[in-house]
Amino acid sequence: MTNRIFLSALCAACVGLAGAAGAQQHDPATPAAVAAKVALRGEANGIAVREMRLVRKNDILSVQADLSSSVRSDRTLFYRFKWLDNVGNQVGDGESWKQLTVLGLGQQTIKSVAPTGAAVDLRLEMNVEPR
Template structure:
């Protein structure tokens, strides 16, 4: 392998790592890392932060409540859904449909969901925030 090929491979690796780091920074800084790992943000957060997420197992079924806070003064429309997964990461159930919710400026809303079956052991909160 030539020096030029080596440098090109290193450049590609650096760009890939930089892109991964930028992708990891998409979540709002006010969102705790443990919560951010359960949030799949589609696009920009636009001042919406998932401040807290509570997950409990009741009667062998997972139940979740997530608090979304609007850090800005303008109202935001949030589209969200929960994706439930089993032990190996496969989706459980047919999947939820997208739900729409308004979060007033400097306000907070709590969203709730229940797993479709007891096979669900984890979840992802998918969300898309309208820019205005």
């Protein structure tokens, strides 16, 4: 029984640390509600997700995310959307990584559609590299 309590406390501490580390990596221009749906792999490097719109049409979820660069130099963005069901499990096989160049001080919109109607939420996974 004590092992379960210790394991639960350890898991809660890891989740808390991961959440705190993730919150520090986001560009300050990314709203908190949007940042909760973004999983950064590394630093934001001047790329902010300004807005994210989710729409359900014909029982399929779709998303549009607006990105903007706050730096003068171009950035290479690698991204994919991970679609989740009502308990947080991944739906479908997962998208492959996509590459996008975000021009310095530029804006881009990225889009995706869920693979099935079982998707109710998503995470945008991103890796931003300086060029």
